[in-house]
Amino acid sequence: MTPIVRWILGALALSAPAFIALGVFAGNGGVAPSSAFLAALLIGLEGAKNFLTLYAQFNELLLYLMVPWTAVNLVDYYLVRFGNYHVPSFFTADGGIYGKYNPAALGCYALGIAVQIPFVATDLYTGPFARAIGGIDLSWIVGLVIVGPVYYFAARAWPALATVPESP
Numbered sequence: 565m566t567p568i569v570r571w572i573l574g575a576l577a578l579s580a581p582a583f584i585a586l587g588v589f590a591g592n593g594g595v596a597p598s599s600a601f602l603a604a605l606l607i608g609l610e611g612a613k614n615f616l617t618l619y620a621q622f623n624e625l626l627l628y629l630m631v632p633w634t635a636v637n638l639v640d641y642y643l644v645r646f647g648n649y650h651v652p653s654f655f656t657a658d659g660g661i662y663g664k665y666n667p668a669a670l671g672c673y674a675l676g677i678a679v680q681i682p683f684v685a686t687d688l689y690t691g692p693f694a695r696a697i698g699g700i701d702l703s704w705i706v707g708l709v710i711v712g713p714v715y716y717f718a719a720r721a722w723p724a725l726a727t728v729p730e731s732p
Contacts, residue, residue: 631704632676635711644719668718676711
């Protein structure tokens, strides 16, 4: 065990009482924070052996989750609402003029994740299209190209979703 690992383990061991105390004062008896802490500690110790591999896989997972959401956000900001948002509505419980959720955005997000799957190329899974082209991961391109236009037309089809507040 390297000195840095010993230092980190010592710091984590010293912080355990704080996590338990936080759980006690939060009303759950410290069971959830301390078990979450121990689970994270065990995963971290085991994962330390393959940190770079696991970190790369985690970043790939984030890519697959963020690309469709990025496409929705960019299209919404630049092509649907033109950067004109009613900011106070973001902080109301009922969503203000936008409502609690945007079904077109959520549907396009789910569609984006689904259409990426055949084009994914990772150590854990390689989709059929990615395998057919020699293991090249084109999923992020497919996610952007499909989700952007679909969300644009979905937002235009339901004008209530494309509500743009009047300028002051």
